[in-house]
Amino acid sequence: MHTLNLGILAHVDAGKTSLTERLLHRTHAIDALGSVDAGSTRTDTLALERRRGITIKASVASFDAGDTTVNLIDTPGHPDFIAEVERALGVLDGVVLVVSAVEGVQAQTRVLMRVLQRLRLPTLIFVNKIDRSGARRDGLLASIGEKLTPAHIAMSRTEALGTRAASSTPRTGDSFRTELTALLADFDEALLASWVDGALPSGERLGRALAAATRAGRAHPVYFGSAITGAGVDALIDGITGLLPPAAGDPGGPLSGTVFAVERGPDGDKSAWVRLFSGTARLRERVPVGGDGLPARVTGIRVIEHGVPVERDAVSAGQIAVVRGLGRARVGDTLGAPGPEAVHGGHFAPPSLETVVEPVRPEERGALHQALARLAEQDPLIGLRQDEVRHETSLSLYGEVQKEVVEATLAEEYGLGVRFRGTTTVHTERPTGSGAAAEFIHTDPNPYLATVGLRVDPAAAGSGSSFRLEVELGSLPAAFVTAIEETVARTLEQGLYGWQVHDCVVTLTHSGYAARQSHAHAVFDKSMSSTAGDFRNLTPLVLMDALRRAGTRVHEPVHRFRLEVPAAQYGQVLPVLARHGAVPRDTLPGARSYVVEGDLPAASVHALERRVPSLTSGEGVLETVFDHYRPVAGAPPVRPRTDADPLDREGYLKRVARGGGGGSVGAR
Structure with a gap:
């Protein structure tokens, strides 16, 4: 059996968790489909995830397809939880990037694709929700080519698009082979020479070339389907096992792995999610952990098989496991020697917001700090600043939703009531x-x-x-x-x-x-x-x-924004952009709408997001992503x-x- 560690990534609400559920069901890893709306999915295990219907923490499931065991990592889509995605990237062999056939390519989708291309992570694109009213195919493929990657190829044809009866079947025939040859000739000189000579390569030859280009992160096959109805999912499974690379590594080689998540049980017992790139870690064995390489004794190993945690005596190269006994382990730590395969962090911008969190009951200040320290231990992009002068704790954030999640987590897991002061921007x-x-x-x-x-x-x-x-x-x-x-x-x-x-x-x-x-x-x-x-x-x-x-100069975080507004409201929107400090760079007029792109201070992002719906009668679409820091004009802000x-x-x-x-x- 081969092992493949697969990530499911997407913009929020594109259908990642529903697709995960469908993959598990179609491969008989689970007997019944769960529902995001009903809070019964296998990978949304937190009570808060089930209530809100969103993924907050990355989770691991497993299924078998042919001779491949797939460890499937379902990651959050909301940008407030980008740290979870960051951790997953370092342990993946391949990715399925989910795009909604209705909403199309969204802001977070573009951010994710840029990172995946920079890391050359092999990526398939799954266009979900073809059964939904408003679903598109040709226009969406054009958008994928413009906003995500020109090196894409549609692997499916669709029928009854936008209806419950929508279907997706694999493309075949000479037109498909010609289109595929045109794409792959850019990466395969032998294929190009054959095509120039007038010979259309065989389907088998094209399949090998497509697998090679996909595994190199150069080509991106696009599948159409529906996680709800199951349309197109079988073809996607074939693409996962046939086009993405299995995990590499020698089980008999020197130990090399990485800790990509840390969690604690109800009794406070600490466990580490580990991906091994080389070697084997065995129960009761002492293994070097972290930069100082101090050894820790492995007291438990648990892997996910068919959706169920199973105790094992060892974990080997290519596998993912929950390892107990690594008490000092932190996210990003290595087991054994750092391997060249390990992908380190720093792919996304750091948090640009900060708030002071304080207990409702002053006597619980110490308990609050201890609880926040544990949350920061699980999420290295949560920055805690302990103010010894004012006896306050500041928490860095990606957005307001993350604040709500921290509040609920502290209440449910630690029994602590907290309140937050106003959110401020983190400068540098x-x-x-x-x-x-x-x-x-x-x-x-x-x-x-x-x-x-x-x-x-x-x-x-x-x-x-x-x-x-x-x-x-x-x-x-x-x-x-x-x-x-x-x-x-x-x-x-x-x-x-x-x-x-x-x-x-x-x-x-x-x-x-x-x-x-x-x-x-x-x-x-x-x-x-x-x-x-x-x-x-x-x-x-x-x-x-x-x-x-x-001497130093204070800089503020700036987001790149793209705002699409109806033509009738364009004149009303410009003064609002100016009041929020936005600097338009490009304006693309259309028959019915305008697209404005430019720079927006991070401090204004949340306020502008709230204004756009009322300004545009609900038709405006605002996308923002961190882009750079710029010097602050006027008196520099001071942080105590x-x-x-x-x-x-x-x-x-x-x-x-x-x-x-x-x-x-x-x-x-």
Whole structure:
């Protein structure tokens, strides 16, 4: 048996979960179809998912088709839960991207396809809901070619489109072979030469070429069908098993895997969802976990077979399993050595919104922080900022729906009532120049047994931040270098205006320490010898001094928007766009509608989304997606600091002396 780890991705409400249910039923993995509306699907397991009828957390099911075992991962479609999709991408062998035949290519569909193409993940497109009134075929194929990929080929023909009797059958014949040859000739020189010679390749030859192009992420077969009626699903299953690549990896090779999800049971027991790329992990075996490679003992292994969790003694390359015993594991951690197959994160924009969450009952503040920390453990794109000064916790978000889900989760799973303050936009800071600072051991005003010199330089947009050494290797113990590097990363979370600093290079230019000393016939005396704490406490002072000399500018997140409005309302919409800070770039007039594209501040997205329906009599369609950061015009917004402020030297030193912590900037 082969294994294939398959993702189902789509814009919200395109029918991902219904398609998952149909695939499981058609392959006899389940006996009866569940319903999203009735809250009875196998993959929407959370009570909140069943109530709202949307997928919030990625879930895994399994079915057998021929000689292939398919681990099927159903992911959320709502952009507020893009972190779940991000985690799934790293463990997939192939993807089915679902598009509604009625709503067509939507904003989130385009975002997903761009990422899939960048990662070269083999992708089939399934056009769902052909039985719904308003379903389209030819126009939708043109939209797929324009907005998703020109390298697509319709694998199905449809009849009675838009009715309950809609059907989908595989395309055959010379016209289909000619169209397929024209597509594949771009990727297959032998095929092109044969076609130029006037010979139309055989169906078998074209099938091999299509499989090769699909597995390379170059061609994208398009299937039409309905998850509700089952039309076209058999052809899709044939495409999944015949065109997508099975999982690779040597079960006898060195252990290499990745943790893509973490969950806790009712008793608090922690489990990790793991995809293995190489090797085998066995029950009671100790396996290296995380960047430090410290071993953990595997106490349980569970795989999904025919939709049912089954305990096993081992999990091998290509498989997905729930592994218990990895208590320290976090999302993104490796098992064994990192493999070249592993796909790392960073495919989507980080959250651009933030809110302060507080307990309804003040005495539950500690319990709330612990619960939020567990949620952040399961979702690495949830950023927590613990304000030690005001005793507040801030939570970063993708949108208002996510806020509702967090509130419901805290109530249902932890028994905590919470309230949120107004949502604010998360800005970022970038250096505007270079700046350097240094403080030397045994030299006023430096109170620490450490020498630290740092230089801050701007870096390319989107490059993040990096740490480099300009001191001689070996001149400083490795533990002290690590302390400086870790503290630099934490300190950059709050720049001159309180926002995280991006796109910079921090270089260690000076270093020095007092070697380990002790009094005669006495034990080690840390008052005479440098410790890592000296470097952790001094680094924020030096770094913020260098950053102040370099200067920073605050940037705001900006979305690219596309707004389609009826021609009659076009004149009314333009002033509203201007009031929300939108900058139109292109306007495409049509007979009955206008399409406006441009830039929109992230802070205005939610407000504009609420205005569009009333402005356009419900006919306007707004699509937005994060695009870039731009400098803030006017006075830069300031975010209050959450800890000892190294820009206030006197206050910082007093707080550190009281045990307030130096170099400990914000919890994540």
